[in-house]
Each structure stands twice: as C-alpha cells, then as structure tokens.
Amino acid sequence: MLLLKLAELFLIFAKIGLFTIGGGLAMLPLIRQELVERGYMTLKDTLDMVAISQMTPGPFAVNAATFAGMRMYGVAGAAAATLGAVLPSFVVCLAVAKRFFRLLDSSPTRSIMRGIRPVVYALIFSGMISISGGAIFATDGVDWAVLSIALVTTLLLWKTKISPILLILACAAVGALFLRGTV
Amino acid sequence: MATIFAATFKIGLFTFGGGLAMIPFLQAEFSEKRGWVSTEELANVVAAAQTLPGVMAVNTSLLTCYRVGGAAAAIVGTVGAILPSFLVLILVSVFYDAFIGNAYVRGALRGVGGAVAAMFVNTLIKMRKTNVGDWWAFAFFIVAFALIYVVPLVTGVEINVIFVILGAGLAGFLIFHVADRGRGSV
Numbered sequence: 001m002l003l004l005k006l007a008e009l010f011l012i013f014a015k016i017g018l019f020t021i022g023g024g025l026a027m028l029p030l031i032r033q034e035l036v037e038r039g040y041m042t043l044k045d046t047l048d049m050v051a052i053s054q055m056t057p058g059p060f061a062v063n064a065a066t067f068a069g070m071r072m073y074g075v076a077g078a079a080a081a082t083l084g085a086v087l088p089s090f091v092v093c094l095a096v097a098k099r100f101f102r103l104l105d106s107s108p109t110r111s112i113m114r115g116i117r118p119v120v121y122a123l124i125f126s127g128m129i130s131i132s133g134g135a136i137f138a139t140d141g142v143d144w145a146v147l148s149i150a151l152v153t154t155l156l157l158w159k160t161k162i163s164p165i166l167l168i169l170a171c172a173a174v175g176a177l178f179l180r181g182t183v
Numbered sequence: 184m185a186t187i188f189a190a191t192f193k194i195g196l197f198t199f200g201g202g203l204a205m206i207p208f209l210q211a212e213f214s215e216k217r218g219w220v221s222t223e224e225l226a227n228v229v230a231a232a233q234t235l236p237g238v239m240a241v242n243t244s245l246l247t248c249y250r251v252g253g254a255a256a257a258i259v260g261t262v263g264a265i266l267p268s269f270l271v272l273i274l275v276s277v278f279y280d281a282f283i284g285n286a287y288v289r290g291a292l293r294g295v296g297g298a299v300a301a302m303f304v305n306t307l308i309k310m311r312k313t314n315v316g317d318w319w320a321f322a323f324f325i326v327a328f329a330l331i332y333v334v335p336l337v338t339g340v341e342i343n344v345i346f347v348i349l350g351a352g353l354a355g356f357l358i359f360h361v362a363d364r365g366r367g368s369v
Contacts, residue, residue: 019345021236029331030344037341048279051295054302056275058195058268059205059240066272075273082269089237090261093245094254096235108360115355118323119348121314124306125324126332132300135293149297150304157305168298175294180286 005073006080013065013084018092020061026120027061028127031068040072043134050131055168061085145179184259187251190217191244191263196271205240205264209247219251240264319358323351 012034020027028050035041041049045068053063062082069081136147153167194208206229213219220228225247232242241261248260279288315324327347335341 015345017238018236019348020238021348033341033344047296047299048292050299051292052272052275052279054299055295056268056271058265058271059238061238062240062265062268063272066269067276070273070276078269078273078276082265086238086241086261086265089235089241090245090258092235092237093232093242094249094257096231097246097249097254097257108356111358111360111363112352112356114320114359115323115351115353116348117314118320119327119351121307121310122324122327122331123344124303124310125328128300128303128307129332132296132303135296136300143293146293146297146300149294150300153298153301154304157301158308164302167301168295171294171298172291173294175297176287176291178290179293180290 002073002076006076009069009072009077010080010084013069013081014087016065017061017085018088021116021120026123026127027064028131029123031064032127032130035068041068043130045071047131047135054164055172149174184252184256186217187248187256187260188263191248191260192267194244195240195264196267205243209243213247213251220247224250323354327351 016027016030016034019030028046031046032043036043036046049064049067049071052067053060056063062085065081065085066078069077069079071077073080132150136143136150149171153171156162156167157164190212194205194212206225209225210222214222214225228243228246228250231246232239235242241264244264245257245261249257251260315321330342330347331344
C-alpha cells in the first residue's frame with residue numbers, strides 16, 4: 001500500500017521534473033495542479049515549501065521534492081519524490097550528452113524552444129499570482145506588512161547586487177521580529 | 184571520482200537558489216582550480232542545461248561532469264550535487280514539523296513570503312527579453328496565460344500544463360520552422 005503511494009509520488013515528481021524547463025519557479029503551477037488540487041498538499045504548505053526551498057542550499061527542485069515527499073510519507077517519500085524529480089534530467093542529459101551541442105544548434109529545436117519560452121514565462125507569472133497573491137491578499141484583506149516587504153525586496157534585488165539569500169534571511173529576521181503578533 | 188564527488192558535494196552545499204547560482208562555483212572548482220573544463224565549454228553547458236527539460240542544476244552538473252570523465256563521472260558528480268540538499272531538507276522538514284507552531288517561525292515565514300514575491304517579480308524582469316522579446320512571443324504568452332490561469336478561474340475547467348507546453352512546442356515548430364522553410368523554398 002505504502003509502496004504504491006511511493007510509486008505514485010515518484011511518478012508525479014518525474015512528470016514535474018520532465019516538464020520543468022527553465023528553473024524551479026516554473027515548477028509551481030505544475031506542483032499546484034499535481035499536488036494541491038489532488039489534495040496531497042494545501043496551498044499554505046506550498047508557500048512554506050517555496051520559502052524553505054529558497055532558504056536552504058541546493059537546487060530548488062530537489063529541495064521542493066524532498067520537502068514535499070518528507071511531509072507526505074517521511075524519509076521514504078522524500079527519497080521517492082527526489083528520485084522522481086531528478087530522473088528525467090538524468091536520462092535526458094545522459095542520452096544527449098554526446099552530441100548536445102549539435103542538437104542545441106539545430107533549427108527545429110530552436111523553433112520549438114521559441115514556442116516554449118513564452119509558456120515558461122506564463123508559468124512563472126501564474127505561479128507568482130497563486131503563491132504570492134495568497135501571501136499578500138489574504139481573505140481578510142491586504143497584508144500591508146508583507147506587501148511592503150515584497151516591494152522593498154523587489155527594488156533591492158533589481159537595483160543592487162545584494163545576494164538573494166541575504167535578502168531572504170533579512171526578510172525572515174524582519175518577520176520573526178515584527179510579524180509574530182497576527183497570523 | 185572521489186574528487187569529482189567532493190567537488191560537486193561542496194558546490195551543492197553552498198549554492199543557494201538553483202541552477203544559475205551554481206555557475207560561479209563550477210567555474211571556480213572545475214575550471215580555475217582544476218582545469219577540467221574551459222570557460223567556453225561551461226557556457227555551452229549552461230545554455231544546454233537551460234534548454235533541456237529537467238532540473239537545471241542536475242542538467243548542469245551532469246553535462247559538466249560528463250565532459251570531465253564520461254557517464255560514470257556524470258552519475259557520481261550529479262549524486263554529489265544533489266545529496267547535500269536532500270540531507271539538509273530532511274533535517275529541515277523534521278525541524279519544521281516541530282517548530283511550525285512557533286510564533287517566531289510563523290513570523291519569519293510571513294516575512295519570507297514577501298521575499299518570495301519579490302523573487303518572482305525579479306525573475307520576470309530578468310527573463311522578459313529572452314522569453315517574451317517579440318510580438319510572436321507575447322502572443323504565445325497571452326494564450327498560454329489564458330489557458331493556464333484565466334480559463335480554469337472562469338470556467339473551472341483545468342487544462343493540464345503539460346499539454347500547454349507540448350502545444351506551444353508544436354506551434355513553435357510549425358510557425359517558426361515549417362513556415363520559414365516554406366517561404367525559403369518558394
């Protein structure tokens with residue numbers, strides 16, 4: 001029974017891993033469809049998962065898979081989800097490793113990617129709306145504190161060279177100090 | 184082999200923020216310190232890693248290590264790159280379960296929620312030129328956004344993201360490849 005659940009988790013993350021092109025944040029709409037809407041995780045869990053994955057070292061996708069798997073079925077779940085997320089990359093890269101430069105330069109591949117790149121952008125855009133929209137525009141009104149943090153951090157990320165991890169830690173510190181009262 | 188494992192393990196442990204953030208580390212460990220790959224090779228690897236499906240950090244370490252020592256090195260190096268995140272996250276998850284009720288943790292996560300929003304905005308700003316640089320791309324973006332977000336919201340009908348990606352790939356092939364070729368041969 002557990003083995004079946006683990007196999008299912010493995011397949012879900014293999015699917016997510018295979019169709020993630022262009023970085024971890026593009027995974028989010030897929031994670032929402034595959035995990036939140038099927039009732040494995042809540043949207044709140046997803047937001048925590050994003051926060052924790054950003055705060056910890058390593059690739060976002062691996063972090064997110066380990067965290068999600070761990071929350072669902074413990075260490076076995078973490079292993080199944082991470083293997084699933086990583087396996088497609090493994091297989092695809094090993095398969096093309098020998099001649100990947102030629103493949104990359106071929107004009108059909110370029111045309112296909114030209115079609116897919118805007119979709120990646122749309123994925124990140126809708127990820128932002130569902131994840132950050134939930135964090136800032138809560139059911140009982142706008143969370144002005146979080147909105148201010150978001151605006152200030154955006155400016156700092158955009159206009160300065162301060163490392164993102166420092167900014168995340170700073171936001172965590174600000175939150176721990178000043179945002180404890182209301183949840 | 185042990186050196187490759189140690190090098191990617193170190194990179195995995197100290198890289199925050201995914202695939203692109205590991206490039207400077209790869210540059211330092213694989214290129215400058217050991218001379219295993221050239222900077223130019225690394226640049227090509229990054230381009231390929233971004234284009235290929237899958238986790239970018241895995242793609243990057245796999246292709247780089249393949250260059251260094253073939254398939255075996257690729258496997259060893261990739262496991263090395265992933266293992267730190269895996270171990271850290273297992274620890275964090277256990278810790279997280281115990282402390283999620285803690286007011287400080289809740290406050291910190293609320294603060295980070297703001298930072299995550301900022302990260303989204305920043306990623307979108309950075310990717311604007313490469314991903315929605317011309318009118319065709321903008322049209323693709325609008326259609327994709329409508330299918331992924333607006334249609335489910337309005338009609339309640341969920342469209343699988345995977346179909347949208349495959350559809351866009353096919354449309355890109357037909358519009359940019361087949362059509363251009365047709366025009367060329369006339």
